[in-house]
Amino acid sequence: MSYLHAPRLIFTGDFLSDVSTVNNDTAHYNNATFKPNFQAPGKGATNGWWNPEGGAVFDFQNCSVRQIFLPDGSTHSNPAFDPILGLAVCGAEGRPTGKMVDLDPDAQMVSALWCVQLRICDANGNLLLKGDIATTCFRDIQFRQLDGGKSNGQPLGATWTSVMTNVVWGDLAGQSNFLQVLRTTTRQNMLSVNLNPFGYYYAHNDGRFSLGRIIGSIGPYFEGEPTTFAAGRRLYGISYTPSIQSTYFNISNFLVETDAKRVSVDFGASFPVTNSMGTINLNQPLRLAVSKIPQTGVAGPATPTTYIAPGDFIDIGELPYQSGPDWLNQTGGIVSFDQLPDNTLNTLLDHQLILITPSAGKPGQYAIIARESIDGLFVRADNFVQRLDYGQVAEIDFYAFQWGKPLQNRPISITLDQPTPDTPLGPPPNGNPISEVYGNNYPSEGLTFQSTIVTDSRGRARMQLTGNAIHSPRVYIDGQIYSLTYQLNAVDGAFGAENLQVHLRDYFEEIKHPAWGDIADIMIQYSNLYPIMSKYVVNLADPADLIRKKNILIFAFSQDIQNTMHMPVTRDLSETKRRTILNWLNDPRIAGKTALQLKAKHARAVNPVASDAALSEKQIKYRQAVKAKNGSFQGFPGTDNLFENL
Structure with a gap:
C-alpha cells in the first residue's frame, strides 16, 4: 500500500490502551451467574482479569518523528534537514481520545481503533498536520518477543492499516519540505497510515501497565487502493523456532517500484525483538534475494529447514539492522534497496522474493527464513470485520494480486466455518455449572452470501453479505460470531486462506414505549x-x-x-x-x-x-x-x- 511509497514518515513511541477486561470473559455475560468478584482485578476467571476498570481509551504517548524517506531514495533523521524530524506525534486535543474495542468476547483478535486522531506538533503545540484515522481492526498477529513476554505479559504484535481523513495541514506545514512533497503526492486529501503495536503490558510493574510500543508509518494515499491492508506483495516466515513454538519474520509487506528500480520491505511488524522495548539481539547476516527456482517450504515443528545454493538466487543486499533498540525505533523496520540492476529487477517482477541467512550447518548454503507465496499470489478482503443487524447488507471488497499486479478473472471461494461446540463451565463432574459458553458459527442461516466471486479487470471482487434473523443462539450474549474463510482457487496452500469476522446481532423489534x-x-x-x-x-x-x-x-x-x-x-x-x-x-x-x-x-x-x-x-x-x-x-x-x- 502507499504507506510504503515515498515520501514516507516514520514515528515511534508508546501507545496507551486502557482496555476493559471484565468483558473479555464470555462467562461474565451471564447475568444469572455473575458475581461481584468478577469485577475485581487479578489473574484468572474468578475475577475481572488484569484491568477490570478499563475505559477503552487509546492514545499516542511519547511518540516522535524519527525518519523521513524521499522519492529520490534518500533517508534523513537530522532535524537540521527538515523541521518535522523530532516533532511530537500525539492524539486529539480538546476532545476525548480514541477508543480500542474488541468485536466480541469470542472475537478478540480483531480489535478496532475508533475515533483516533493523529497530530504532529512542535514543542509549543503548534500544528503541522492532523487527520482522523478511519476505523480499522488489527490483523497479521504474530510472535514478536523472543523472551515470550515474560516482563510484560504479551509477546505478540499486530498491524493496524488505515487512511487518515479530514486531513488538516497546519500553518507550520509550509516550513517542512517533506510535508509539501507529501501534500502534492497524496490524493483526495487523505493519507495512508500503518501502525505496528507490540510489547503491551498486562503486568502491573515497571510503571508501564497498559502501555506498549508502537511503530507508525505515514505515506500518500492513491485512489482505488484498499484502505485496511497493503496492496502488493508479502513475505511469509517459514523458519520454525522450537523455543517459541512459532516462526519469526512471519508476515512482511513489500513493494516493488519499477520506475525507481526499488524494493521496500516492511519488517516493522515481524522483526523478532528480545523484549518489550524492541531491543534486537540477533547477530546473524540477513539478506534479501530473488529466487530463480520456485520455493515451497513451509513452517512447522516437523518441517525441515529449506536451503538454497548461491547459484539459485540473485542477491539484493544485506539488511542494515543493528543490535539494540535504535534501528527499529529509527527506521520503523522498513528497508529499501534502490537502483536495482536491470537483471535483478526484471527477475523480481515474476519470481519470489526471499529472506535468507548463511547456514552454519551447511557451508556454502543459505537457509530460507521467509519466502513469497508460490506464483506470487495474494488475496485479501478490505473491510474484513463487520457488525450486522437483521436485514442489513454489507458490501465487502476483495483484492487479488499476482506479483503485485491486479489479478483478473480469478474466482475467490468463500465458506462458512464449521460450528464450534458449547462448553459447560463449573465444578466437575456434577452440579450446576457456573455458566455455559456457547459456540459460534450457527445457525448457518444467519448469513446469506455468495460462495464464489470473480475478480474484475482491477483485480477486485465484491461480495454482498446479508444478516438474517437469529434469536439469541448464545442465550446471554447478543447475537452470534461468524467466521468465513476465503481464498483464491489453487492458491499457495501454506498461506492462501484468510478470514472474515462478522458479529450478527439478534433480531429485535424496537419498543416505542418501553418499561x-x-x-x-x-x-x-x-x-x-x-x-x-x-x-x-x-x-x-x-x-x-x-x-x-x-x-x-x-x-x-x-x-x-x-x-x-x-x-x-x-x-x-x-x-x-x-x-x-x-x-x-x-x-x-x-x-x-x-x-x-x-x-x-x-x-x-x-x-x-x-x-x-x-x-x-x-x-x-x-x-x-x-x-x-x-x-x-x-x-x-x-x-x-x-x-x-x-
Whole structure:
C-alpha cells in the first residue's frame, strides 16, 4: 500500500490502551451467574482479569518523528534537514481520545481503533498536520518477543492499516519540505497510515501497565487502493523456532517500484525483538534475494529447514539492522534497496522474493527464513470485520494480486466455518455449572452470501453479505460470531486462506414505549461488564440513577457510532436496541408490563395453549436461572417474538 511509497514518515513511541477486561470473559455475560468478584482485578476467571476498570481509551504517548524517506531514495533523521524530524506525534486535543474495542468476547483478535486522531506538533503545540484515522481492526498477529513476554505479559504484535481523513495541514506545514512533497503526492486529501503495536503490558510493574510500543508509518494515499491492508506483495516466515513454538519474520509487506528500480520491505511488524522495548539481539547476516527456482517450504515443528545454493538466487543486499533498540525505533523496520540492476529487477517482477541467512550447518548454503507465496499470489478482503443487524447488507471488497499486479478473472471461494461446540463451565463432574459458553458459527442461516466471486479487470471482487434473523443462539450474549474463510482457487496452500469476522446481532423489534423491564437485562449486563461506568459515572443497573443522569446518557446514546462521544459499549448493540434504550431514557417508566409480556398475553388470548415451547432449551434454562437468582425474569433481549409464561 502507499504507506510504503515515498515520501514516507516514520514515528515511534508508546501507545496507551486502557482496555476493559471484565468483558473479555464470555462467562461474565451471564447475568444469572455473575458475581461481584468478577469485577475485581487479578489473574484468572474468578475475577475481572488484569484491568477490570478499563475505559477503552487509546492514545499516542511519547511518540516522535524519527525518519523521513524521499522519492529520490534518500533517508534523513537530522532535524537540521527538515523541521518535522523530532516533532511530537500525539492524539486529539480538546476532545476525548480514541477508543480500542474488541468485536466480541469470542472475537478478540480483531480489535478496532475508533475515533483516533493523529497530530504532529512542535514543542509549543503548534500544528503541522492532523487527520482522523478511519476505523480499522488489527490483523497479521504474530510472535514478536523472543523472551515470550515474560516482563510484560504479551509477546505478540499486530498491524493496524488505515487512511487518515479530514486531513488538516497546519500553518507550520509550509516550513517542512517533506510535508509539501507529501501534500502534492497524496490524493483526495487523505493519507495512508500503518501502525505496528507490540510489547503491551498486562503486568502491573515497571510503571508501564497498559502501555506498549508502537511503530507508525505515514505515506500518500492513491485512489482505488484498499484502505485496511497493503496492496502488493508479502513475505511469509517459514523458519520454525522450537523455543517459541512459532516462526519469526512471519508476515512482511513489500513493494516493488519499477520506475525507481526499488524494493521496500516492511519488517516493522515481524522483526523478532528480545523484549518489550524492541531491543534486537540477533547477530546473524540477513539478506534479501530473488529466487530463480520456485520455493515451497513451509513452517512447522516437523518441517525441515529449506536451503538454497548461491547459484539459485540473485542477491539484493544485506539488511542494515543493528543490535539494540535504535534501528527499529529509527527506521520503523522498513528497508529499501534502490537502483536495482536491470537483471535483478526484471527477475523480481515474476519470481519470489526471499529472506535468507548463511547456514552454519551447511557451508556454502543459505537457509530460507521467509519466502513469497508460490506464483506470487495474494488475496485479501478490505473491510474484513463487520457488525450486522437483521436485514442489513454489507458490501465487502476483495483484492487479488499476482506479483503485485491486479489479478483478473480469478474466482475467490468463500465458506462458512464449521460450528464450534458449547462448553459447560463449573465444578466437575456434577452440579450446576457456573455458566455455559456457547459456540459460534450457527445457525448457518444467519448469513446469506455468495460462495464464489470473480475478480474484475482491477483485480477486485465484491461480495454482498446479508444478516438474517437469529434469536439469541448464545442465550446471554447478543447475537452470534461468524467466521468465513476465503481464498483464491489453487492458491499457495501454506498461506492462501484468510478470514472474515462478522458479529450478527439478534433480531429485535424496537419498543416505542418501553418499561424498565424491557431494557433491564441489557443495562444490568453493561453494569456488570463495565464497572468503570457504574462506579464512577452512572449505575447502569439502577433505573433511578439512570433517570437522574439521563441527559448525559441521551447525549452519549444519540451520537453516531463514528463519533468519539458515542458510548463505546453500545457498539455491541443493534440499532433497534439502541433506539429502545433511548426511547426509555426519553420517557422512563420503571413499572409496567414489558412488551414481551404484553405480546405473550395477547398470544394466549388467541391461543390459550401457547407456552414456553417456542423457546429453546438453552433459553428456558437461562430464564430459570435468572428467576432463581432475582426472583423474577424482567425481559430477555433478542427474543421479543417468543412467549413468556404469565
